[in-house]
């Protein structure tokens with residue numbers, strides 16, 4: 460399996476790690492001073508050294524209850540960091556975590572070759588912006604909007620509903636001129652799902668794998684791990700690795716994580732088992 464990311468072809472014959480680079484003011488990032496750009500570049504380089512094949516840059520917090528960010532603010536956060544990563548010749552695919560068409564355009568122009576959209580290109584103009592680029596697209600499922608999505612998520616059959624949704628988004632992409640070799644699917648763990656619903660999805664991940672496209676999972680430090688272990692976000696690594704291992708054994712190709720070194724080691728063991 461391969462994913463076309465601009466001029467690159469990302470080899471997914473073995474699972475790969477996507478490292479999270481937050482450039483929101485609530486992280487270490489203070490909004491575009493040299494100090495924080497340097498810090499962001501150093502963090503990205505460290506993640507690549509630890510084994511990340513993709514660096515996912517996000518300038519808008521998607522956490523439940525988070526407030527929206529303006530296009531200008533989001534671009535001012537992410538574009539200088541992408542420019543700096545290109546300048547140092549980062550040996551990884553740069554992914555832009557956004558739902559806004561203008562941020563997609565500017566990020567791709569700066570060097571991003573993957574668009575990670577938690578809204579699956581449903582915002583007005585997003586499909587067109589993605590189609591005009593040659594970037595890979597991650598289509599993620601979310602029920603509701605970040606502000607209210609965890610209030611009372613309901614499904615008749617969660618796995619089937621999400622599989623149908625993702626299938627429809629793939630068809631919309633193909634109609635817009637985005638070929639299948641550029642598309643990855645993500646069930647969106649934690650985005651409008653209860654703990655139990657998240658575990659159902661993980662258990663039934665094979666349903667998404669069977670769609671024949673690369674599957675990306677974001678399980679790192681999520682509340683579904685915290686709920687089982689009753690621990691805070693900074694104590695969820697081991698539980699997250701267990702969940703990611705299960706996802707990869709079911710066929711997931713891309714694992715989004717805050718903890719690249721530990722995740723890359725766990726995936727190396729998964730790969731060894733799967734190729735035995």
Ligand code: 7PM
Nearest residue numbers: 521522523575597599645647648676677
């Ligand atoms: C608070 C709650 C802060 C949740 C951050 C988050 C995913 C993603 C995120 C995912 C894809 C996090 C999330 N999660 N993109 N962006 N898939 N494709 O844990 O699961 O980082 S934000």
